[in-house]
Amino acid sequence: MTASAPEPLLALSNVDTFYGQAQVHFGLSITVARGHIVCLLGGNASGKSTTMKIILGLVKPRSGEVTFDGASLLGLSTPQIVRRGIASVPEARRLFADMSVRENILMGAFVRNDREAIAQDLDKMLTLFPKLGQRLSQRAGSLSGGEQQMVAMARALMSRPRMIVMDEPTMGLSPLYVDRVLELIRTINQEGVSVFMVEQNASLALEIAHEAYVLQTGKIVLSGPARALKDDPRVRDAYLGGSEAA
Amino acid sequence: MSSWLDYTINGLIVGNVYALVAVGLALIFGVSRLINFAQGSIYLVGAYIGWVAVVQLHTPLPLTIIVVAVAAAIVGLIIERFGLRPLQNSVRIAPLLATIGISFVLDQLVMLTFSPNPRALPSQLPEVRFQVGNGTIGPLDLLIAGVGITSALLLFVFLRYSKLGWAVRAASQDRDAAMQMGVDVNRVNQAVFGIAAALGGVSGMLVGMYYNQIDTAMSLQATLKGVVAEVVGGAGNVPGAVIGSLLLGLVESYGVAVFGTSYRNLFAFLLLVVVLVLRPNGLFASARQAPPEPLTGTFIAPSRPVRIPRWALAVAAAGFAILPLFPVSFYVLQTLINAWLLGMLALSLTLVAGTIGQVSLGHAALLAIGAYTSALLSLTLNVPVGLAVIGGGLMSAALGTLLISPSFRLRGHYVSIATLAIGEIVSLVILNWESVTRGPIGISGIPPLSLFGYDLISPTPIYWFSFAVMVVLALLQGRLLTSHLGRSFRAIRDDDIAARAYGLSLNRYKSLAFIFGGFAAGVSGGIAAHLYSYINHETFNTQQSILALTVVILGGLGNVVGAILGSVALVGLPEVFRIAAEYRILIYGIVLLLLVRFRPQGLLGTM
Amino acid sequence: MAEQLNSMLSLRGLTRRFGGLTAVDAIDLDLAKGGLVSIIGPNGAGKTTLFNLVTGIDRPDAGTVHFEGQDITGLSPERLAAAGIARTFQLGRVFGNLSVMDNVLIGAHTRLRAVKPAVPAIGPLLELGLALLRPASVQAEEERLREEVKAILARFGERLLPRIDQPAYSLSYANRRRVEIARALALQPRLLLLDEPTAGMNPTETSEMQALVAELNAEGLTILLIEHKLEMVMRLSDRVIVMDEGKKIAEGSGEDVRSDPKVIEAYLGHGLSGTTEQESAA
Structure with a gap:
């Protein structure tokens, strides 16, 4: 789906994650191309935040591979990953x-x-x-x-950073700030920083993203260019139980 | 008679000493959310290193301080690296138990190296007193104040202006976010443990000089005082810890002025219990905090208990029952009697710490209450010994539960601190309430065990008696665990908020657990009193509480069979291997550490 | 007011502040007996805090909570459970080391009678004695509750029954949510608060859950629901309340709320205007 996109900066491939005995990710594969904004959509408890934690090294997957700029991030500590050029805007700031x-x-x-x-x-x-x-x-x-x-x-x-990962950057913000935050994400991106963001608010995220993935109970059920997904009723069907954005 | 100004000066000086311990505890709590029960042991190590430096190496004072600070810091770094870092991703009970184990190992190592006898630690300062108003102040007072103030300034500069200091502050406010800024939390932990240990070590040395005496009992006292000061100031709050320490020093000093020296510690622990109950976040905590939302089952590790078939248990019980019919030595029977008594205590603790999740460190107090009650009933009221022992169990159940009830609102580490303090309070009351307990003299001439008018003197009947009592208690506890109370207790342990949302009153069920457990412990203490024929306030001490805790972890938290198996193992194996008595506590501490690290669910698993 | 008299749950000016943040800001809410009201709003809007205030897990700084006409503001969660209020938790707070059976039996705790006689002062000791002696009445009660638990678990088809003796920590995320709901049902609640019961569920599981909630409501159970999945909310609710930044920004029928520009602005996001038209047309 992103075959025509430039060489990926970040790639998760076939990631399986567990919390105790409960499986959170089932063969998760995501790529973020250099200079792009990629958005991961999904409801609460779909495994979005855990994806962020995997990238940042806060949670270790049971299997699969995570690479940044061609080199594996698995086995690196969070500070080491930050030194490689990944910054984060955590959930709830x-x-x-x-x-x-x-x-x-x-x-x-x-x-x-x-x-x-x-x-x-x-x-x-x-x-x-x-x-x-x-x-x-x-x-x-x-x-x-x-x-x-x-x-x-x-x-x-x-x-x-070369890339910023953001966990629900618009959560709990008033509309004025939501606008401002989205604008800033665009500005940051235009200065050459790749962005990987996790969002619940699909319509907002699809406004500014290049590509998007939809996560549902730990599996990617839909992915593609944001422009295409924006009008795709399957986005809503897939993760909002067949309703509009929430 | 000293003046009030003297008491004030004394209070502030002692407060300064406490501050050196408490600030370290606050730094560690801030970064790791851990109350470091080994802080007092580092203080002890500091005092003894000071003694080596002063008495054997004749170092000048400034060099002594540096030697102590560096050596203690190294001990702190070792604790962090090998004791706690491996437990980073473990459940919360693991580091709590680990610092308790480390504390025992360090104390025992010091005791084995230097003998338990007190030593003099000269201050190397001239013996002069300056008149200040109607009080006096000496060079050592000034030194302590100077060290306290200098340390506080250095710490302030470190936290405020150094990069590592920023990392410490960031990590203590939000560990995960700090990591996401590139902060290496391991380095922060190292820094914090190193600083805390250096301050604690210097503090121990200064106290040794202040009283011109050091001994191995200093450790537990220092941990308790440091924790009191820290909790009063608000856990993790560094300036709060300093203020809490000065306050504690003053409260103690004025308490001594009014009531006498033997009440010093009583005031400290009462202050702790009052603060924990009324202001668990410390005196300076801001308004109500958001209620914490712990994930379920994070305090103890989930595990599937080993199911032992009933027939196997019956065979084992029958085997132990008929053991005296075979030609076994009295020595073996004596050892097993000790195991059965410890087993009763472990049954009690495994219910309280394992089943309902209240890790009590003051369980020996329940033994003491049972022992004193039974001894006094039989001696002064001529109650038959069999009934007196039951009376001891009932008193322990009632009084123990009443005393521990203030801690029912607390969780995790705080329960351990509160029970430790309550245990100390019981011991201090026994020491001071001379009209009833005969104070430091203790109670002698306690009649031997007897049943229906027959004295049980020889080991065989005593063996049968204690084994039978333990088996009955174990069967009752097993039955309790399969009742609705068993699941209610375990639900409270796993998630007290969800439990309350389904109508389970924490007070009611924690009380019931302590009543049941208190009875078993009280009976054990009662039987022990009649076996020993002499008891005093030190017969049942923290070492027994820790031994029981090790047994409980070894057997598996909440596991009835595990508690008994653990008791037989920990009492029996040192005998089998003929380990000298002075090394045993060291070994118990090491066993506890190894279990926490490698088999946290114990031998038979958590129930 | 007629509505007030009929109301099972009624909140007036309920407010909770954390430091500078007002998590719940002067919320009014009425829930009629047998009704189902949903609360929607973005993450961080204060929905769960509101649940905590109603169920006694947290106490409000201002405002009142009335349940069946009684002022229950600030009562302990134990008392509210006994009064017939049950809830599930957003994070899924099952008792990890307890079996599925025991988890749900805890839900029935407030209904224990034989083993928990209502005797003042010595009640707890009697309870201890009865738990150990287990006379026939106690055994019968326990047996009855166990049967009842199995009946409740049967509502989830084959999801939970085969795992009845497994510890809850070994369950999947979705099954833990089901255990929570089963536990709440075992209380035989008069008011049920569900905090995102479908979080972490796929569409099949979600529609199963939706059917169950509808069924419970049809059986007469009064329900307060927090949910993100709007279609489910629209289908189930008598009335929808929209929260944002702690405030109630809209209230009404699903249709009213869905077309309220304020809601679209604050909650659904302004970028959605096109989509909303589509929805309205649909």
Whole structure:
């Protein structure tokens, strides 16, 4: 389906994952092409977040292969994977609530040691997310959900990643921020960062994605270019139990 | 008579010492959500390394402090690397049990190396006192204050301005998110254990100098005091731990001023129980937190218990019953009597810790209550011994449950801390309530076991008696487990929130578990009292609580047959292999560690 | 108000704050006896927190909960279970080490009578004694409940019955959800709260679950449902409540809600306008 796409940056092939005795993934295969936005759709408990955790090395699959830029990620620890160039925007933001906004953003540059460039990047983040400028010394936990999402995205960008994985970036946000977040994802992508995002909100995700996969009880039931899937009634049939987006 | 200012100074100085321990506990809790029960052992190690440096190597004071800090830090790093890191992905009970095991191993190693006798640890500072108002202060007081303040400053700078310090803070707020920023959590853990151990070790050395005495009993006390201070300040809250420590130091010091020295610890533990019950998140915790949503079954590992056919159990029981008819030595019978007594305690603990998931570290207190009750009933009221033992069981069931009830609201590690403290409180009350318990003198001349007017003096009838009692208790407990109570207990253990949502009252069922278990433990203590004929407040100590816990883990949590098998193994095998008594506790600690690491479900599996 | 009198569950101004975040913000809700009301909304909208407030797992900062006319605000979950409120959990909180049978028997706990006599003060001790002695009445009760559990499990066809003695940790995700629902039914609830009963289920399993919920509702059970699968919600509910950021942003029949622009904006996403037209046409 993505045969014509450029060489994949990230590839999961035939991944089986278990939590105890319960199987979460059944032969999962996903590819993210260089420079693309790929979106993984699915209902709650379909295995979406676990896919994120597999990529980040937080959960180890029982079998299958995960490669990034041609090299296997299996056997690497999460910090090692981050050093390879994958940053993340976790579900529900997961900021360091008692640290300041500035400290949170700078934590994103933890794997870097080039102090001056880090300072420049911080300035860049403040142009990209102007609202955060006035909030730098506030406790991150005191921000609104939308502002926290901005911090989480700035934090992820600070590592100068080649790819960002995002877990439900629009969850719990007001419409205004949803727009803003989607726009930012596009901007980030246009600067050359590949994006792999997990979303429940199919219509939103399909707006900005290049390709999409639909996950249902741990199996990919549908995949293809986002434009094609957008009007495909099977998307809704497949994972919303035959209804519209939820 | 010292002045109030003296008591205040003393309280703040002691508080500084506690702070050095508590800050380490808070750092570790922050990063690992673990209460490090081995922190006191590192403090003990620090004190003894200080003694070696001062008395044998004659190092100057600044060098002594550095030597102690470095050596203790190395011990901390070893604990982290070999004791806890392998358990990273285990269920939550595993690291809890591991730090308990490590603590026992370290304490025993120190005891075996240096003997249990107290030693003097000179402070190397001039013996002068300066007059301050109507109190006095000495150079050692200033040193302790100086070390405390310097450590706090260094720690602040480290956490605030160093990259590793940022990693520690990030990891303690959200471990997974920190990993996703590239933070190597293993390095953070190393840093935290190293710092905690260095501070704890220096603290032990300073305390040794302050009282000019060190001994191996310091360890448990330090763990308890550090934990009290940390919990008062709010688990994982570093500044809170400092304030909690100073507060604890003052409370103790004023308590001593009013009531006398023997009440010092009683105040500390009462403070702990009060804080745990009223403000389990510490004095400084902000408003109500979101209710925690643990995934099911994460406290103990799921496993399928080994099913032993009934006929096999019957054959084994019959075999043990007719054993005295064969020409076996009294020594063998004596050993098995000890195993049966331990078996009763293990039955009690496996119900409480295994079936309903309350890992009690104060179970020896139930033995003590049963023993004192039975001894006093038979001695002062001339109650027949058989009835007195039952009375001991009933008293242990009632009083034990009442005492432990404040901890029913708690979970996981907190239950262990609370029961440990409650166990210490019982021991302190026995020590101080002289009019009833005869205080430190203990009770002597306790009449021997007797049944229907016949004294049981020789090993054979005692063997039969204790075996029969244990078998009856085991059968009753087996029956309990197959009743609706068995499944209710296990449901509460697996998920107390879901259990409550289906109408199970935690107070009611935890009480019933402690009543049933308390009776078995009290009977065991009662029988022991009549066998020993002399008991005092130290007869039933934490070592027995830990031994029972090791038995329970060995047999399989909640497993009745496992508890008995574990008792026979842990009492019998050291005899078979003729292991000297002083090495046994070391071996129990090592067995506990190996089990947690390699066979967490025990021999027969969790029920 | 007639509706109020009839109402089984009625929430007024229910509010819960966590730090700066208002997870549940002044929610009003009425659920008539025998009715089925669904709560929908994006993840993080406060739906599960609302369930926690109704079932006593968490206490509200403001507002009231009335159940069958009685103020039950802030009562403990044990008392609410005894009053006839049962729930399932979003994360699937089965008792991992208990067998399927024992899991569901726990659901019937509030209905134990013979072994749990309502005697003040010494009640718990009597319960301990009866559990050990097990007179005929206790045995009969236990036997009756076991039969009942089997009947409940039979509602799930062959999904659970063959696994009745297996520990719950060994079950698939979907089967754990079924065990949760079976456990809730064993309470013989007057009000059942279902938190995403079809999460992690494929379409076949989902439609099975939908049929079961419809059947339960038809048998007269009052149900409050959190669900993401809108078709199921539309088919089952008398009324739908939409939550976003802790607030109720819309309420009405499935059709009303589906065409409410606010709902489309906040919940379904504005990119969907085209799709919505299709849906409406369909």
